[in-house]
Structures are given as structure tokens and as C-alpha cells.
Amino acid sequence: MARPINLRTSMRSVTIKHATSSSSSSSSSTSSYDWTRQWYAVSWVTDIPLNTPYKTTLFDVDYVVVRTPSDVYATRDACPHRLASLAEGRVTTDGRLQCAYHGWSIEGDTGDIHVPQAPRGKVPCATMYPCMVKGGLVWLLPCEGADAVTAPPPYVPEELEHDDVAAGVVRDVPIDFSLLLENVVDYDHGLFAHQVSGFDLYCGSLDHPQEVSTSYDADGRFEVTMTTKALPKVLETNSLSDTASPLTATAIFKSPQFVSACRFDDEGKTSFKTVFWLVPTGVGRSRFLSKGYAPGKKKGLPRWVQHLFINRFLDQDSHLLVTEQSYVLAEEFKAAAEKKPLKRDRVYRYASPGEKLLAAIGKWLDTTVPKQPGRYDALKSVAALARIAPAFTTAPREITLDRWSQHTAVCADSQAMLRNARWLACIAAAAAACLAYRGVQVLASQGGWYCVAHCAFSAVCLFVSAVSAWIVTEFSGFRKTALSRDADLRRIPTLFPDQPGVSHSATP
Ligand code: FES
Ligand SMILES: [Fe+2]
Numbered sequence: 001m002a003r004p005i006n007l008r009t010s011m012r013s014v015t016i017k018h019a020t021s022s023s024s025s026s027s028s029s030t031s032s033y034d035w036t037r038q039w040y041a042v043s044w045v046t047d048i049p050l051n052t053p054y055k056t057t058l059f060d061v062d063y064v065v066v067r068t069p070s071d072v073y074a075t076r077d078a079c080p081h082r083l084a085s086l087a088e089g090r091v092t093t094d095g096r097l098q099c100a101y102h103g104w105s106i107e108g109d110t111g112d113i114h115v116p117q118a119p120r121g122k123v124p125c126a127t128m129y130p131c132m133v134k135g136g137l138v139w140l141l142p143c144e145g146a147d148a149v150t151a152p153p154p155y156v157p158e159e160l161e162h163d164d165v166a167a168g169v170v171r172d173v174p175i176d177f178s179l180l181l182e183n184v185v186d187y188d189h190g191l192f193a194h195q196v197s198g199f200d201l202y203c204g205s206l207d208h209p210q211e212v213s214t215s216y217d218a219d220g221r222f223e224v225t226m227t228t229k230a231l232p233k234v235l236e237t238n239s240l241s242d243t244a245s246p247l248t249a250t251a252i253f254k255s256p257q258f259v260s261a262c263r264f265d266d267e268g269k270t271s272f273k274t275v276f277w278l279v280p281t282g283v284g285r286s287r288f289l290s291k292g293y294a295p296g297k298k299k300g301l302p303r304w305v306q307h308l309f310i311n312r313f314l315d316q317d318s319h320l321l322v323t324e325q326s327y328v329l330a331e332e333f334k335a336a337a338e339k340k341p342l343k344r345d346r347v348y349r350y351a352s353p354g355e356k357l358l359a360a361i362g363k364w365l366d367t368t369v370p371k372q373p374g375r376y377d378a379l380k381s382v383a384a385l386a387r388i389a390p391a392f393t394t395a396p397r398e399i400t401l402d403r404w405s406q407h408t409a410v411c412a413d414s415q416a417m418l419r420n421a422r423w424l425a426c427i428a429a430a431a432a433a434c435l436a437y438r439g440v441q442v443l444a445s446q447g448g449w450y451c452v453a454h455c456a457f458s459a460v461c462l463f464v465s466a467v468s469a470w471i472v473t474e475f476s477g478f479r480k481t482a483l484s485r486d487a488d489l490r491r492i493p494t495l496f497p498d499q500p501g502v503s504h505s506a507t508p
Helices: 023-028 145-150 178-184 187-193 198-204 303-337 354-370 382-392 412-446 449-474 484-494
Strands: 004-008 015-017 041-043 052-059 059-067 071-076 133-134 137-140 167-175 213-215 222-229 248-254 259-266 270-282 284-292
Touching: 041 052, 041 059, 041 270, 041 284, 052 167, 052 270, 059 137, 071 133, 167 303, 178 270, 178 284, 178 303, 178 354, 178 382, 187 198, 187 303, 187 354, 187 484, 198 222, 198 248, 222 354, 248 354, 284 303, 303 412, 303 449, 412 449
Parallel strands: none
Antiparallel strands: 004 015, 041 137, 052 059, 059 071, 133 137, 167 284, 213 222, 222 248, 248 259, 259 270, 270 284
């Protein structure tokens, strides 16, 4: 099952044959897991502007990606000349990446370097990393040479494989990949942190446990699949569940970064599916890419509207993960200093039947996280320590939940909406003031109805201005204040009453 894909390498375009199932299964076992020999979705295509260098990071290494109308290529974000950031540079009209410092430029398809001061001189090529577009995402393979040749292909579900898939959610969170992955497959937290009853259908109970199986897919990727009856578990009733003929709830993790969740019927049909690609940006930080879709249907809400909701959703527990992270990373690095792996089942207490999937993934993380490239550089290098130090403390909510830097700055649609909303808020406010003023002026000359009409239009403009101003604040920065958190806390007992013995039920 070799699937050829044309990729760019540092010297020339070659055909890469992906590893067959038999050879890669053994080499990708958890004990020898190679994080660099994996493709990573790093961004939605539409969030990378054409002909503009785009910085992205994997395992604390910065890369620069360039998207031209016909190509996408990547190299390290350090100029071969004197290591200045290439992301600060520009793309020439013929598609080369040009450093802003002394003007050296790199050919995307060969890595050839042009030196303006020595046009006939010979300079070794820049190292280019395989890069491609698939499923509406830009993918990067952080290795080269023979390793790149045998890497399994990027994974997207079959129904999303075409390149024009609409973009989903993006958010850069100050949370380690390992903790973010645990959070995404932790269904017990949904009732409490998000106050959403649907999560309960994915939980486990003694009567309806989570069935968990592990395997390797045809391309050698580690996979964990959880299934359970989509019945209430912690709650006693749930209007989202048909108890007479319940659906099956499932969640799948496929290494290195893919998670999906849905409920399906006896024929395997599902009406809605959520997929995630979790990007291991570095120690204590990661990028959250996700998409919810109804298979077979193309249209959904405008992207920026979806992001209004998802930002609120992510704000609900991101800070909790940061509080947890400072302890977990401290334990992990302490164990690493003693040349031992972190054993998550000794740091956490797995006590819920809904944590079976979580525990299985925890075991995979125990053995593979220590193999992440540069994971423990901080134990040897002051520079690496300084870079990751913030992950070992809990920053204030204003920093851990800053929507501008985490979302809007990296989301093209939200940026456009923010710009438009700023203009609209000002223009509508000015129009409201003019109409109100004119309404008062015409009161004497043209009578009451003219005045009422002007005031009514003024009120509409005022409303538009207020809504626009609200959108501006939603995309501009910190929103999840302690007051907002307290409002969430008050909703918990409406789903799960505090009094023992009181029935737990939920309506959507
Ligand atoms: S540092 Fe890039 S051209 Fe000199
Ligand atoms: Fe957005």
C-alpha cells in the first residue's frame, strides 16, 4: 500500500513512497516512536496569506512556511547567512523567500540561495522541509532525507481529504500537547467545566463502560479507539439520548496529533463529527486546530461566528489546564532529570469509569513524550530553560486566556471581522448621533412622525454599533473574567445538583 506524493526536498523534487503497513508498524511502536518522522498539520491554508512568510513552530523549533499560488514550501526560520528570522522577510515576485537583512533569497523548490552581493558565488543550499496542502490544512514534515521518504502520509478523514475543505478553529494555547490531548479525550470534564450535557454520553459507567482498544493503522500509526453506548452515565437522564435504541459514542486518537469524536447509529451513520489536530508547538504550548461538520453537508455558520462560540468554550477550561500543567511538567522534568519517564497513573488518580480512554492514552504519552525532540533540552541549556520557564508557573488569566494573541492574530477570518466591526461600530455610532440630532431639528418644522422616524433609525444604528463593539471586544483580548467564571460555576448544580440523591438530568 505505497502511496506516492510529490514533495520538495532541499535539492530537487522527488517522489516519496510512504512506508507499507508491515514495515512501519514495527518501527512506530511506542518504544521507538519517532516524532520527527511524522507529518503535522500546522495551520489552516486560509490562515497563511499568499506570498507572505509565515512562522510556525514544532517542538520549539521555528520554521517559515511560504504559500504561493502554485506551491507551498518550508525551511527553518533562520537565515542561512547570519540566522536572522526569515519570517521577517518577504516573498519576491518570482516566489523566492528573501531575508530582510542582507537580501539573500531562497528558491522554494530547490533550496538554492541567491546572494545579491555575490551573484556568481557558490553557497550551499538551504535545508527545505517537506510541506503540502491536504484537507484544507498545511502540513509540515520536520525531517529530511531518508526519514522523510518513509514517513507515513498526513492523516485526514476520507470525507475531508480534498484541499478546498473550509477552515475550522485555530487557537494557540499555553498548554503542553500532552495535557491538551488528555483534555480533548476527557469526557468527564464536560459536565462541569463546560456545563454541556452531551459530554456525558461519551463518559463511562459501571453499567455502560468505555470499551477501549489499541492498534496500529495500515501506515503504522498508533491508534486508540473508544466506544460506549450513548446513554446518560453521570446524569440519570439526558434528552440528547434515545434510551430505547441508543447510538454508539466513539472517540479515536491516531498518533501523532489526530482526534475525532461522533455518535453513530447501527449502520455507522453519523449526523455530526468533530475532528482535532493538536500541534506540539513546544514544551508548555500547542496549537489547537479543530473542525465540526455534518458529513455530506458543505455549508455551516460563517467561520468567525463559530469562533465566537469556540473561544468562549475554550476559555472555560484552558486556565484550569495551565494550573494543572505547572505541577505535571514539574513532575515530568524531575523524573527526566533522574532518567525516568513520568508515570501518569502515579501522578493522577484514575477513579472514574469515564477515564479508561484517558488512561490508555496516558500510557502512550508516558513512553512517547520523553522522545519528543528537544523535550528536555532545558535540563542542559540555559537558553532552552528560559524559553520554556513560563510553562512551570501559572500566569494570570489575563495572559492565559488572551484571545488576541492566541486566536485573532492567527485567524484570517476573525481579523477581517474585527477590522470590519471596528469600522461599523464607529460609522453606526456616528450615524445614530446624526439621525438623533436631525430628529430633534425636524420636530418643530415637520412634525412628530418625522422625528419618530429619525429616532427609530437612530436606535437601529445604535444597536448595530453596540453589536459591532461587542464583536470587537470578543476578538480583541481577555474576556473570561472571574465574574464570568463564577456565572459558569453557578450553572454546574443546575446540571448536577449538589444534594445527594436528587435526580441528575439534563435538557439541551
Ligand atoms: S541574515 Fe539574512 S541575508 Fe544576512
Ligand atoms: Fe477566528
